[in-house]
Amino acid sequence: MRSINLSAATWRKSSHSNQDGGACVEVSDGFTSVVPVRDSKAPRGPVLVFATGDWSSFVTAVKDGQLNG
Numbered sequence: 001m002r003s004i005n006l007s008a009a010t011w012r013k014s015s016h017s018n019q020d021g022g023a024c025v026e027v028s029d030g031f032t033s034v035v036p037v038r039d040s041k042a043p044r045g046p047v048l049v050f051a052t053g054d055w056s057s058f059v060t061a062v063k064d065g066q067l068n069g
Contacts, residue, residue, distance in 0.1 A: 004049060006036055013040055027055075 009028040024040035035055040038047045050058070061067050 004031070004034065004036070006047060009036060011038070011043070 006028070008030075010030055011026040011028050014025050014027075026038050026040045026043070028036045031052075033052055035050050035052055036047045037050065037055075039045055
């Protein structure tokens with residue numbers, strides 16, 4: 001697996017983020033083949049990196065309500 005340099009990544013919070021900053025994710029859109037995702041409460045913590053197509057499928061499933069329990 002190749003290493004991805006995230007030092008210059010620009011992060012944005014989920015549009016579903018609340019004002020207190022709880023239970024939020026941040027994503028970085030500046031990459032062509034991957035989407036880095038992190039916990040907004042732990043910006044120096046671990047980052048998950050998803051293939052662009054996998055992330056797109058996940059977001060579509062969330063929007064369509066396919067992941068509701």
